[in-house]
Amino acid sequence: MSKDIKRERIARRIASELQDGMVVNLGIGLPTQVANFLPRGNDVLFQSENGFVGLGPAPLLGHEDPNVTNAGSQPVTILPGGACFDSAMSFVIIRGGHVDVTVLGALEVDEAGNLANWMVPGKIVPGMGGAMDLTVGARRVIVAMEHTAKGNAKILKKCTLPLTAIQQVDMIVTEMAVIEVTRQGLVLKEIAPDTTVMEVVAQTEATLIINDVKVMEV
Amino acid sequence: MSKKLRTPEEALREMQNGATVMIGGFLVVGTPETLIEEILKKGVTDLTVIGNDTGFPERGIGKLIVAKRAKKVLASHVGTNPETGRQMHAGETEVVLIPQGTLAEQVRAGGAGLGGILTPTGVGTIVEEGKQKIEINGKEFLLELALQADYALIKAHKADEKGNLVYRRAARNFNPLMATAAKIVVAEVDEIVPIGKLDPDEIVTPGLFVTYLVKREAPCDE
Numbered sequence: 001m002s003k004d005i006k007r008e009r010i011a012r013r014i015a016s017e018l019q020d021g022m023v024v025n026l027g028i029g030l031p032t033q034v035a036n037f038l039p040r041g042n043d044v045l046f047q048s049e050n051g052f053v054g055l056g057p058a059p060l061l062g063h064e065d066p067n068v069t070n071a072g073s074q075p076v077t078i079l080p081g082g083a084c085f086d087s088a089m090s091f092v093i094i095r096g097g098h099v100d101v102t103v104l105g106a107l108e109v110d111e112a113g114n115l116a117n118w119m120v121p122g123k124i125v126p127g128m129g130g131a132m133d134l135t136v137g138a139r140r141v142i143v144a145m146e147h148t149a150k151g152n153a154k155i156l157k158k159c160t161l162p163l164t165a166i167q168q169v170d171m172i173v174t175e176m177a178v179i180e181v182t183r184q185g186l187v188l189k190e191i192a193p194d195t196t197v198m199e200v201v202a203q204t205e206a207t208l209i210i211n212d213v214k215v216m217e218v
Numbered sequence: 219m220s221k222k223l224r225t226p227e228e229a230l231r232e233m234q235n236g237a238t239v240m241i242g243g244f245l246v247v248g249t250p251e252t253l254i255e256e257i258l259k260k261g262v263t264d265l266t267v268i269g270n271d272t273g274f275p276e277r278g279i280g281k282l283i284v285a286k287r288a289k290k291v292l293a294s295h296v297g298t299n300p301e302t303g304r305q306m307h308a309g310e311t312e313v314v315l316i317p318q319g320t321l322a323e324q325v326r327a328g329g330a331g332l333g334g335i336l337t338p339t340g341v342g343t344i345v346e347e348g349k350q351k352i353e354i355n356g357k358e359f360l361l362e363l364a365l366q367a368d369y370a371l372i373k374a375h376k377a378d379e380k381g382n383l384v385y386r387r388a389a390r391n392f393n394p395l396m397a398t399a400a401k402i403v404v405a406e407v408d409e410i411v412p413i414g415k416l417d418p419d420e421i422v423t424p425g426l427f428v429t430y431l432v433k434r435e436a437p438c439d440e
Contacts, residue, residue: 049318050244051388066247067387073245073298084387086394086422087244087270088326091319095339114342125306125315126297127271133319133339166342 006175012037022100028072031103049130054082095137102138113169113181116161135165147174153205190216220379226256229430238266240396242372246278248389250373250406252435266290272299294318327364329398334363370400377407381425
């Protein structure tokens with residue numbers, strides 16, 4: 001499966017979690033694609049941590065406003081009804097529990113719902129930006145990522161990289177599976193139609209609780 | 219004519235080597251490029267720079283990093299400027315990475331006369347190292363200290379002659395917070411309008427915070 005198809009599948013599945021009226025913050029990269037798969041008429045309010053709500057699609061070529069970008073510096077639009085604010089207010093919204101769902105990428109996730117997504121010591125140290133606040137503050141944290149990286153498991157018993165936050169992840173969506181984080185551990189809820197429970201278990205280092213596994217809609 | 223209006227050179231005349239400088243902007247949106255150019259021209263060095271990020275190598279705070287004017291940087295993200303990462307790993311520049319929401323509140327606290335803030339962000343991560351943890355109602359918080367600076371260099375869209383400021387769209391970000399937290403606040407603006415032309419309700423930063431106004435020389439944002 002190509003990377004693009006995997007990512008589209010993940011984004012499409014997560015879009016079905018977003019309901020009318022929710023305040024949602026999408027991380028950079030794969031999470032941003034979730035907005036492309038919202039059902040028509042679904043009125044989700046997207047928050048952009050650089051300082052506004054009402055984040056809309058990219059503008060037409062030649063209509064970019066240099067003061068209207070997303071948190072990844074790409075030109076976007078602010079929809080009618082949007083609102084601008086400073087960084088303190090932005091994180092009042094984020095940290096204060098006023099974001100219903102955040103969707104974030106991950107390097108590693110573990111059985112306790114710990115997330116590592118901001119640095120690889122000695123290699124990539126870009127900084128955490130708003131990720132630590134989002135993970136701690138959003139009411140629901142959904143991780144969007146490919147199931148493995150170069151054949152290595154990313155869903156681990158215990159994260160090895162520096163953490164972004166402890167025990168905050170609620171759900172993990174990959175091209176192979178949908179996994180819910182519970183107090184008992186990771187529950188395998190859905191698998192993709194082109195894989196098996198055995199295969200998912202083989203690609204996952206963490207222990208999966210397997211009871212009633214549904215087929216993921218792709 | 220505003221009494222606060224200065225040339226970039228006049229506005230930064232007193233800036234010394236080793237100064238602590240807050241610089242507004244988020245990935246160069248709302249960054250005072252004219253004032254950054256003036257720092258480069260003036261030649262001050264060993265600065266401690268506080269900003270959301272370090273921009274790009276050719277834009278924003280990134281230009282100061284490339285020219286090695288900062289001995290220390292406090293930022294939430296440096297990934298868009300590989301030179302910051304290089305200097306950090308080579309031990310040439312001290313880089314302190316701070317969660318963005320924490321940085322915003324540290325600056326706000328600095329301007330609000332608070333000693334610091336308590337945040338759950340960073341608990342259980344390397345961000346908590348060396349910091350005091352305080353438990354409130356069974357939940358752990360980190361004590362993060364307030365930040366203040368010698369200079370805040372900010373970017374606003376419009377000022378009136380009193381120095382009252384309004385911002386545009388996402389260019390607001392850290393600017394109004396930094397305007398409260400430094401001894402000398404220099405606001406780079408696209409336009410200065412006569413007193414009375416801004417409605418008191420639309421003003422985001424009251425002019426009392428602004429020491430000097432400087433007209434933006436780089437191309438306007440509109």
